[in-house]
Amino acid sequence: MNRFYVVLTALAVVLGVSVFALLKTGGGAPAAAAGPPPTVADDGFRGYTLGQGTAPIEIVEYLDFECPVCATFATVQMPTIKEQLINTGRVRWKFRDYPLPIHKYSRFAAHAAQCAGAQGRYFEMQDQLFAHHQWAQTGKDPSSLFRSLAQAAGADVKAYDACMESGKYAQRIEYSRQEGEQLQVDGTPTFFANGTKLFTSLRRLPSSDDFKAVVDSITAHSPPKPVARPAHH
Amino acid sequence: MRYRQTIAVLALVGLFVALYLWLHALGYGGAIKCGASGGCEIVQTSQWATFLGLPVAFYGVVGYLTMLVVAIVAVRPAARAEAGWSKLLALLATIGFGFTLYLTYLELFVIHAICRWCIGSAVIITLIWVVSLLALRSPATRTDRAASPLLPDPRA
Numbered sequence: 001m002n003r004f005y006v007v008l009t010a011l012a013v014v015l016g017v018s019v020f021a022l023l024k025t026g027g028g029a030p031a032a033a034a035g036p037p038p039t040v041a042d043d044g045f046r047g048y049t050l051g052q053g054t055a056p057i058e059i060v061e062y063l064d065f066e067c068p069v070c071a072t073f074a075t076v077q078m079p080t081i082k083e084q085l086i087n088t089g090r091v092r093w094k095f096r097d098y099p100l101p102i103h104k105y106s107r108f109a110a111h112a113a114q115c116a117g118a119q120g121r122y123f124e125m126q127d128q129l130f131a132h133h134q135w136a137q138t139g140k141d142p143s144s145l146f147r148s149l150a151q152a153a154g155a156d157v158k159a160y161d162a163c164m165e166s167g168k169y170a171q172r173i174e175y176s177r178q179e180g181e182q183l184q185v186d187g188t189p190t191f192f193a194n195g196t197k198l199f200t201s202l203r204r205l206p207s208s209d210d211f212k213a214v215v216d217s218i219t220a221h222s223p224p225k226p227v228a229r230p231a232h233h
Numbered sequence: 234m235r236y237r238q239t240i241a242v243l244a245l246v247g248l249f250v251a252l253y254l255w256l257h258a259l260g261y262g263g264a265i266k267c268g269a270s271g272g273c274e275i276v277q278t279s280q281w282a283t284f285l286g287l288p289v290a291f292y293g294v295v296g297y298l299t300m301l302v303v304a305i306v307a308v309r310p311a312a313r314a315e316a317g318w319s320k321l322l323a324l325l326a327t328i329g330f331g332f333t334l335y336l337t338y339l340e341l342f343v344i345h346a347i348c349r350w351c352i353g354s355a356v357i358i359t360l361i362w363v364v365s366l367l368a369l370r371s372p373a374t375r376t377d378r379a380a381s382p383l384l385p386d387p388r389a
Contacts, residue, residue, distance in 0.1 A: 004238050004308065008245060015249035022253055023261050132275060134282070144265060148275050152346070 032167025033111040040178060041171045048122045050082070051092030057194055057218055059091055059211070062098035062180045064188040065109030065126075069205055071133040073189055074126070080208035090215055095126070097176040098188050105135075105142055110173045112146040115163035116155045124153035193218060234313060236368035240322055240361050241304035244297045247357040251293030254350055258288035265350075275346035281339050289336065293354060296329045300361065319368045326365040329358045 047060070063070045085091040099106035109129055116125030128149035129135075135142040143164075150160045163169070183192065191198040191206070193214055199206050257265050258277060265273045276282065282289055303325065307318035333355045340347055 004241075008241060008305075011242065011245055012249075015246065019249050019253045019256070022266055023256060132279060134280065145275065148272060148346070152275065 037170040066103035114169035244301040248297035254290035276348040
């Protein structure tokens with residue numbers, strides 16, 4: 001046989017074996033971060049919050065990172081809500097985890113966000129997880145992707161790895177889920193405004209206009225702020 | 234003739250790079266091997282990782298396989314004198330090179346992540362493109378005796 005064909009065949013065999021070996025080896029999601037914890041403890045944490053602490057209305061969103069509707073809401077509606085309601089001081093927005101059992105990597109994603117949050121990068125990581133949401137459709141182990149996303153979010157990867165490996169925030173996430181269960185959260189995303197569940201009869205994803213209407217309504221029905229009077233001596 | 238052989242070897246390497254990325258996109262194997270810097274997963278799971286409903290890597294597999302087959306056919310003694318094969322290889326390589334330029338632009342300026350495997354493939358297709366252009370300039374009838382012992386020796 002021509003030497004060229006021998007070389008080509010040998011190269012094909014070597015490359016084939018290499019690809020097979022590469023596919024055989026691969027990392028996996030740390031069980032501590034991916035699954036529900038055996039026990040639950042309240043660490044006092046009540047969610048990452050956007051907006052001013054003095055805002056008169058608090059909206060709490062229970063979200064599941066693997067939920068496509070949550071991703072759509074975060075990427076399509078949330079920028080307008082931030083601009084119109086949060087940045088203007090009318091609303092502060094709190095994020096709570098509600099990983100649904102039907103989603104394989106919800107807890108793992110929530111944990112990744114919490115581990116980035118421990119480094120002050122929660123919102124950046126949330127943006128990354130929702131902006132690259134194709135991971136939720138593939139069903140593939142996203143541990144390597146999340147690590148890259150954490151890096152893109154500005155987190156230190158070594159600290160992130162240690163956090164994920166230890167499952168440090170698994171109990172916090174489960175506490176949040178149980179809290180949502182008590183509040184009768186029945187899907188994601190679910191919203192509460194000053195403790196009242198919103199859009200209970202809405203059959204579609206709420207828009208930024210829906211939130212503006214809610215905020216306008218609450219503001220209209222709130223008692224006016226007392227006018228500050230000069231002190232008398 | 235060496236040019237066509239070189240293209241065949243490069244296309245074979247590119248084929249396996251694309252094959253690995255395609256199989257990974259289909260869910261085979263664990264996390265992609267991408268080095269400490271990461272980036273492959275971001276690129277592979279971005280909205281640009283699919284084209285017309287199929288993983289981009291699939292087009293790489295088809296492209297490299299086509300170039301490999303054409304190059305192997307073009308190496309045959311019977312095809313050696315036919316300049317058309319070099320033209321076809323140059324055409325295929327140019328299409329692949331253009332597509333790679335577009336993908337590299339997306340990585341650098343849109344996705345803002347670099348996938349080492351994609352860079353590897355970009356280097357391979359660039360080399361194929363350069364070699365295919367050199368092959369066009371080379372006389373198609375020139376033979377390489379060491380590489381084609383089946384050809385009759387004209388001096389005999």
